[in-house]
Amino acid sequence: MEKGVASSKGEGFLSRMALNDNKAGMEGLDRDRINKIIMESSKGSRFYENELKREQQVNQRIEKMMLQKAQITEQQLNKAQAQVEQMVVELERSRDLSHLIVHVDMDAFYAAVETRDCPELKDKPMAVGSMSMLSTSNYHARKFGVRAAMPGFIAKKLCPNLIIVPTNFAKYRAVSEEIREIFADYDPQFQPMSLDEAYLDFTEHLERRQSWPESSRTHCFRTSSTTKGEDQMDVSLEPEQSDLSPVLFEDSPSSSPCSPGSEADGASGGAFEVFGTSVEEAVREMRFRIEQKTTLTASAGIAPNTMIAKVCSDKNKPNGQYRLPSTREAVMDFIQRLPVRKVSGIGKVSEKMLNALGVGSCSHLGQQMALLSMLFSETAWHHLLEVSLGLGSTHIQRQEERKSMSTERTFKELSRVEEQFSLCKELCEDLAGDMKKEGLKGKTVTLKLKNVNFEVKSRALTLSYGVSTVDEIFAAAKDLLKTEIDNELPLPLRLRLMGVRISAFVSSDDKKPLQRSIISFLQQGKADSSQGMHQKLEKEHLISHSSQTVPPDSLPSAQKCQRQEGVTWGRGLETGEEPKQSFFQRAQAKRLRLQEENASTQEEGHGGNASVTTFIGTDAEEGVGSSTKAHNSPCTAADLQEKDPVPPVEASTSGCGRTVSESLTCPVCFGQVETTDLNVFNKHIDQCLSGASRKPNHYTISDTESELDHKELCQLTQDSDDLTVFNRHVDLCLNQEVLHELRGHTSSPINPPSAINSKAIDRARLLSTQASKGKTKRRDSPSSPPSKKAKGLGPHTIDKFFR
């Protein structure tokens, strides 16, 4: 039976489950004993069975790959080799050693924070998380094999004295902000990867640093207090000049000089320390300041690109740093011995596949490139090639726009339909709340399900318009859920996790003026006098898009750089970060201020991002495995079923994709439609559109009394002395595509009113075309050639070469 792929590593058991001693703090421990315990704790569980299954899938992939490999001819290989070599030449040409990239990483972050705040823990093995899952562990615990992403109950078996402290994200976030303030002093554009980690480009700082007087490179030891520190923030507010002026933390003499950095160098009892002008010194200074400010230590890697810097920061892990000189020799030499698994982007599976091909280190990578280029996808082998040459991103860029937002929850088995629906609703509520915070709308709703056997499934639905409200999201999600439930009948879905995600955001680019205008237009309450209405229309007329008239939350204004400073979990040691809110704005705002030449001492809440500072809230809602209890949501299955007999997704949603007050303004007849039911509203619009010119007169609008005369309104509009107002009206009547959007793609063709000049029609057409083609995806600018993207080795690519 099964054999073959056992490969070099071939332990009998799951490589998926075995201890990952890849990282710092794990050297020289009893691997076998630990693995035995891990296995014994897991064997027979549903989780284990699923892991087994997945491992076999991977093995099959590998076997397939080996088959492909066996069929490769010498000739093909030679050809591939030539191609690779050509590529190498190009990549070499693009090699850029001129940047000093730094990767900073706090040591056992969460654990360190908890220990700082509870010194009792100092000498004990401890971890942060819960019995179900750990985010990180301290170095003491690591000696027992306790590590991040390990369930607490197994950790307890490995280390019975282990103390497990619950996570407190609010605290980590606060500390994170503190260190980010320091980061910003060295690179205002730094890129945070999580609460405790960031990439910085030190190049510019170093140039400036050369001319700095010693006083600017002098930093004091703190006295002792742990909890202060919020006071001297202002230092970093100063631009240029005093920018990094010696942060004389406390002028009071230190009565108890807290232990100086363990970095041997001249850090003894003095009240301050002078740092040199080299990168090493600058980075050491940064780490020093971090420690002084937070009592926590960080490690750093210095290298010509991010890929290597990342590896380097791990090299002297607790409280250390490592610099790789910016020469090709140093880089190549460093790379040679590097195990592929150390490279960010190469995980368990990729490692295993590479190992199966005899590739364990990056030197092998280089030697086998021709082969790899035939067995892996283009993106995958390109990435591998770059890795093998020691290439990586050489310029740090700020956070890009987010691409999705999701919420998921794990719980004890949930099999009852009503509970499943109400849970779904809850998730949608959460998600809608998050979407609102960032003013986002997305077109694709994805439902994620994991059954009690850990099998994961996702079902998606893409709408023709962006959604963001609970009702809209839930309309789609419950539909997806219902389908899955029905599919499984008569058996119930036995769920252990459910999640809802929104993606395919409608970007600000996509929101064409016309659409925006309509949206804002639709939102005007009937309070608007027609006078005011005209003014508004005037203001936002087509070309001029005064966003002023658009309700703030309809624009994805603060869309960037928010949230998503991921959590740290998993492969790394410390890991885990907080999902929900964006706590990053303040730092961001500050960074922006820093960059502004004319640092006018404005007050806080100004300019772009600053205003977002308001939210937050949340006290860690219990990360892991919390919600095992029943949900008292008011939403019952019966509710759900009854609520809308109409096709659920299109029902109760609309193009303007948001909850509207109580009355909507018809874009055709300008009448107020007093309803929140968008179906009703849509119907009204349909009527206006199809019958407008023929049967003028009275439209009984929806459920309430409101009646309006279309002709009258048109007249009113025409009477306006502003022609654009009239044009606008015509446009609205004509713009089929936009209205189509608005109605959620159920519209029927429009009969354009007869008496309309053709120019107007053309213009309307043009506009609608523009509106719909705004979908240009802007991929990354092809700037720095070795981009950090393109990770992951697709296995199946194998097929593509031979078939």
Next chain:
DNA sequence: ATACATACC
């Protein structure tokens, strides 16, 4: 576009 897998923190 959808589904699934891999990866990172």
Next chain:
DNA sequence: TACTGGTATGTAT
């Protein structure tokens, strides 16, 4: 008492 949550990306269909 039993193995997370959030995001991005790649691959296949």
